[in-house]
Amino acid sequence: KRRGSISAQEVSGIALLAATANQLRKPNQQLLIPITIFIGMEQAFIGADFTQIKRISGIALLAATANQLRKPNQQLLIPITIFIGMEQAFIGADFTQAYVSCAIGIHQIGYVMICFGVVNAVCSIIFGSVMKYIGRIPIIILGIIAHGALFIVLLFWRPHPEHMWVFFTLSGLWGVGDAVWQTQINGIYGALFRRNKEAAFSNYRLWESAGFVIAYAYSTTLCARMKLYVMISVMILGIFGWIVVEIKHWRKEMRLKKLE
Numbered sequence: 608k609r610r611g612s613i614s615a616q617e618v619s620g621i622a623l624l625a626a627t628a629n630q631l632r633k634p635n636q637q638l639l640i641p642i643t644i645f646i647g648m649e650q651a652f653i654g655a656d657f658t659q660i661k662r663i664s665g666i667a668l669l670a671a672t673a674n675q676l677r678k679p680n681q682q683l684l685i686p687i688t689i690f691i692g693m694e695q696a697f698i699g700a701d702f703t704q705a706y707v708s709c710a711i712g713i714h715q716i717g718y719v720m721i722c723f724g725v726v727n728a729v730c731s732i733i734f735g736s737v738m739k740y741i742g743r744i745p746i747i748i749l750g751i752i753a754h755g756a757l758f759i760v761l762l763f764w765r766p767h768p769e770h771m772w773v774f775f776t777l778s779g780l781w782g783v784g785d786a787v788w789q790t791q792i793n794g795i796y797g798a799l800f801r802r803n804k805e806a807a808f809s810n811y812r813l814w815e816s817a818g819f820v821i822a823y824a825y826s827t828t829l830c831a832r833m834k835l836y837v838m839i840s841v842m843i844l845g846i847f848g849w850i851v852v853e854i855k856h857w858r859k860e861m862r863l864k865k866l867e
Contacts, residue, residue, distance in 0.1 A: 671803060671805065671806035671809075672806050672809040672810055672813065674806065675800070675803060675806040675807060675809070675810050676810065678800075679855075680799050680800075680852050680855065680856075681800070681807070681810055683848035683849070683851050683852045684792070684795065684796070684814075684848060684849070684852060685814050685848070686841055686844040686845035686848050687788070687792060687842075687845030687846070687848055687849050688792065688810075688811055688814035688815050688818070688845075689814050689815070689817055689818040689821065689841060689845070690788070690818060690838065690841045690842050690845045691785075691788045691789070691792060691815050691818060692814070692815040692816060692817060692818020692819040692820075692821070692822065693818040693819070693821060693822045693837075693838050693841060694754065694781075694784070694785060694788070694818075694838060694842075695785060695818075695819065696818065696819050696822035696823055696826075697822060697834060697838060698723060698778070698781050698785070699720075700822075700823070700826060701822075701826065701831055701834055702761075702777075702778075702781070703716045703719065703720065705831040706761070706766050706774070706777075706831075707719050707766075707774055709766065710766035710767060710768055710774070711766075711768050711771060711774060715771075715774070718775075719774050719775060719778045720778070722775045722778045722779050722782070723778040723779065723781055723782045723785075724782065725782070726778075726779040726780075726782030726783060726786070727782035727783075727785050727786050727789075728786075730782060730783050730786035730787070731786040731789060731790050734746050734786055734787060734790045734791065735790050738790070738791070738794065743791045743794055743795065744853065746787055746790075746791050747787060747791050747849070749783070749787055750783075750784045750786075750787025750788055750791070751842075751846060753780055753781075753783050753784035753787065754781075754784040754842060755842075756780070757777060757780055757781060757784065758835055758838065758839050758842075760777065761777070761831075761835055762832060762835055792811070793808075793811065795849075795852065796808060796810075796811050798856070799852070799856065818841075822834070825837070
């Protein structure tokens with residue numbers, strides 16, 4: 608048998624492990640490691656919250672998801688949900704490429720993303736606990752301030768290798784903002800659509816994924832500055848939609864209290 612033509616079945620576990628380790632030495636593969644780990648952890652975290660929901664069939668869920676789109680509150684939450692997907696795509700791809708790798712090198716991307724992931728996880732736990740005492744509105748305002756400040760800095764900042772701390776600060780602050788959106792917007796979906804949670808969270812995942820698709824679709828077409836402008840526009844639109852939802856929800860709560 609000619610060398611180099613070994614089938615997948617003939618590769619031993621040790622040989623496969625050695626080949627994998629050798630592959631990880633390549634710069635392009637190193638870029639994918641932190642992103643892959645983050646996506647896996649994020650999906651596990653999101654999925655763990657909803658395992659107790661009663662299961663329905665695929666066709667019924669599809670119909671319920673489509674029917675959910677008719678609700679005004681769901682329509683108003685679409686822009687902010689799309690923004691969540693877009694901002695995650697930006698930190699995972701565009702920030703690491705346009706800012707980190709160009710200024711301090713590919714080998715630093717993993718450390719910057721670790722900073723993002725650690726802050727994101729810690730803040731998610733903190734915000735989930737604090738919300739019981741102060742409500743979600745102050746936390747969401749914090750997320751708006753965090754991402755607003757980040758967008759302004761990224762529009763005017765010129766990365767420099769000597770300013771290493773800035774990269775980690777921006778990455779950590781992005782983790783704070785993302786933790787706000789991930790926890791609080793999920794909470795809004797759960798609070799508003801208690802009777803149709805599966806359809807509601809299906810819509811959440813649908814429009815979040817749409818944000819990923821949109822961001823990756825124009826990633827090779829637009830420069831980093833234009834991508835920031837697009838995200839700012841979507842975030843502003845999403846904030847307006849969220850404000851309307853909060854006002855409607857508050858009025859509904861007031862009416863129910865009066866009836867009691």
